[in-house]
Amino acid sequence: MSAATQGLVRLPVWRARFVMAALLAAFALLAGRSVYLQAMRTDFLQEKGEARYARVLEVPATRGTIFDRNGEALAVSTPVKSVWAIPADVELNAAHERKLAELLGLTRKELHRKLSDTSRDFVYLKRQLAPEAADAIASLGLNGIHSHREFRRYYPGGEVTAHVVGFTGVEDAGQEGVELAFQSTLGGRPGSRRVIKDRLGRIVEDVQSIRAAQDGAELRLSLDSKLQNIAYRALKDAVEQHRAKAGAIVAIDVRTGEILALANAPSYNPNSRTGLSGAQLRNRVITDAFEPGSTLKPFTVALALETGKASASTVFETPQGRMTMANYTIRDSHPAKAVTVAQVIQKSSNVGAAKLALSLPRETMWDHFRRIGFGAAPELGFPGAATGKLRHHRTWRPIEQATMGYGHGISVSLLQLARAYTVFATDGELLPVTLVKQESVVSGDKVLSAQTARAVRAMLEMAVQSGGTGPRARVVGWRVAGKTGTAHKQENGGYAADKYLSSFVGFAPVSAPRLIVAVMIDEPAGGQYYGGAVAAPVFAQVMQGALRMLNVPHDAPLEPLEMPSEAELREST
């Protein structure tokens, strides 16, 4: 035993101690490292760890849909796919290449060119592709070909509703029309949230919502797309027939002040907006002010009746239909020795209207024009609404006051003019107009007494009967009332002799007015230019269709109308 013990080599003590120390040192190192990692680098490490499973996701928001009053969509956002590639990663065989080019709607050469620059990391192959085509491409399972979702705005109404609805730009922000006017409510706000994903990419936990996504609100316009279509077609046909520069039309519901139709010609297709001209984009109804001419006479007459300066049967002398003031001669198209106040409207006498205007105090006349909404933009929230021009009464010269009586030296937009006619269509109330659907009947400001409003309404009805200037505005089955206008256009500070603005504003049915329609045709060049010949037929066509569509009870017999000859429609301004 001892021999065996003796036989063992006795190791030096330091070796055991060395191993011990080495082990201890190793432990100390580990402990130190763990303290360093746990205590000092913990934030960094946690962040890195989280990055492996936590993701921040974009939550897309869609833009609100725009509807007409009956719930028909006028502007809808739908998702489309944009297909892009990392050229260096793309390997295509001939069959795939052909298929891909076909799905993208590109030729093989174009596709080849797009993929040839391998130094780039990101190349759009096709933007805003239909989702079906993008899905088909994804199912090919090609390397280096990717897609992402974008939203595109579609306008089913196309050119018919283009000026009201407007359009959005690249960043889904409104640029024109209602899209711009209601951008703050229509536009959604995309949100983002932090989530935890598992190894299969499924979201397993919501960590926090950084910002909640908010979809844009829907918008219901007052527009009636059927009526809008009738109005646009009638206007477009008239502009083409009379080879006019432009035209505008607006229809207002007399009970609610809602704009049921608003159209301009020329128009444009908001779905493909290449090569648009300013003339096409212009919303003349709202943004253009013009000298209205005779369509303004009823307001002069109304004020004269209201202030007691005249009655419907007061007679004015109009020697040969002429009146000269300060080197300027006011002329009538239907010269007569004398006219009654009612005939001023029926025959559209400029001299009569001028004399009536001169009988009124300037301030009263100015105040009256202000109160029916001239010289101030209607509160529509619409971009670029024209205020028109109404100079302060202190700057008026007598000749200006006289011409203003028949609508010159003052400018208004077609919408202002149509709205002003609500005082005759109601019993003297000026209604606020709106492009948004209203739920209830509105009341406006009382501007005229019911008696005056009714008297002028009767005169306006006479103006569209035989003997008046606008018999072509009549429709079968309903009584209409309205006023024609034929104004010389202003040019270089004077009036152009051969350029006219034909207009007609009226309402129906007279027994219980429901709808106001205002039509304006700019520079008709087809030979005819009187408002009664150019604008009145458009009014009749739209009014006839609209009243039938709205199921308005008839107040006149259903008999065909006898149309007068051309000569009777004459009137100027």
Add this chain to the structure above:
Amino acid sequence: MAKLNLLLLAVLVTCAIGLVTSQHRARKLFSDLERELDRARELDIEHGRLQLEASTWGLHPRVEKIATGQLGMRAPDPRRVRVVSSRVVQPRTR
């Protein structure tokens, strides 16, 4: 004492397993929720697309063209229109 420890151990293990199970269930439910929300979004988009399609098919110029062209419809002559008063159906009492 030992018995109490054993009991506590058993309780602890049960709780631990319960926690794991409920966490798992929560995650599963959450992923279901996500899936349904995704579906809701998809359906919403589909709805928009269908609205667009309905509007396009129902375009008034198109309807008008089919009505006048294919179906040969037109507005009636005013002389042939008879207006029926609703009072006939529902006599007014006063």
